[in-house]
Amino acid sequence: MSFQDLSLAEQLTVARRGTAYFAQRLAELTDEQLYEPTALDGWSRAHLVAHVGYNAAALCRLMDWAASGVQTPMYASAEQRGREIAEGATLSAAALRNLFDHTVARLDEKWRNLPASAWDAQVRTAQGRLVPVSETAWMRTREVWIHAVDLGNGGRFGDFPDVVLDSLLTDIVGMWQKKDLGAGLMLEVDGRAPIAVQPDSTVSEKIGGSLASLVRWAAGRGAVGVSAGGEVPEPPRWL
Structure with a gap:
């Protein structure tokens, strides 16, 4: 929701x-x-x-x-x-x-x-x-x-209501798409279908974790609780 x-x-x-x-x-x-x-x-x-x-x-x-x-x-x-x-x-x-x-x-x-x-x-x-x-x-x-x-x-982002976390992630991904950022980036929220930031680009980086951890990372507030193939990259700029 x-x-x-x-x-x-x-x-x-x-x-x-x-x-x-x-x-x-x-x-x-x-x-x-x-x-x-x-x-x-x-x-x-x-x-x-x-x-x-x-x-x-x-x-x-x-x-x-x-x-x-x-x-x-x-x-x-x-x-x-x-x-x-x-x-x-x-x-x-x-x-x-x-x-x-x-x-x-x-x-x-x-x-x-x-x-x-x-x-x-x-x-x-x-x-x-x-x-x-x-x-x-x-x-x-x-x-x-x-x-x-x-x-x-x-x-903590973990204290946020799920509806806030879901909507923040939608906002952030939408802003990346509007700015043509995040090509090749796939977000893998635990227990959910993966999100391709730019669906027409070939996936080159997967970032996974809980909803709260991924929103924290995507919002530029640190990579605690998220994982990647190697070192976790900085997210594209949101605002």
């Missing part, structure tokens, strides 16, 4: 579960640990928390767009988004925690109060895609579950 097969109420529940999972990981960090580096190039945990907080604020703007019909883009520009995160990473620990809590509450309030008739309204993502505003549930789900792992204090 994919995320899109769920009802809207179920989708929002999964997003809220992911938010709670991120919040738990965040609460377990000391203020000092917030400024330690992560595995994401050039980002501390403070950058990550600022990003997740400002992402919620950006999704609020899409919700406002759907509610009012007035175009309110997620970000004025890519530069503005980057500047916002960089400046957010300099906030005090208390301010960062408040940013996360406040923007989470705002987004949840907008999800609760959007009229049923507005959920199909078309809005534009930061990448320029036109999508129904209901897509914000998946956009947020992806952010909070993956970045909870990126905090580096105990989050």
Whole structure:
């Protein structure tokens, strides 16, 4: 089952579960640990928390767009988004925690109060895609579950609901295909039919493992629990 097969109420529940999972990981960090580096190039945990907080604020703007019909883009520009995160990473620990809590509450309030008739309204993502505003549930789900792992204090892909893992793998493989990446790559998820990333290419590399391990590898978060014919290669770039 994919995320899109769920009802809207179920989708929002999964997003809220992911938010709670991120919040738990965040609460377990000391203020000092917030400024330690992560595995994401050039980002501390403070950058990550600022990003997740400002992402919620950006999704609020899409919700406002759907509610009012007035175009309110997620970000004025890519530069503005980057500047916002960089400046957010300099906030005090208390301010960062408040940013996360406040923007989470705002987004949840907008999800609760959007009229049923507005959920199909078309809005534009930061990448320029036109999508129904209901897509914000998946956009947020992806952010909070993956970045909870990126905090580096105990989050695991193995904790994700299967519907999130399945949908992440579909997204990642779809992006590789769109970018014409991954020729010759075959993914072998335990207990499932293999997935040829580029079906018309000759298979030259097989990567196998559990669903959680393969999604972790495909998302660029390490090769723990996956196997290949030799050394496990780096995955194609996803985002």
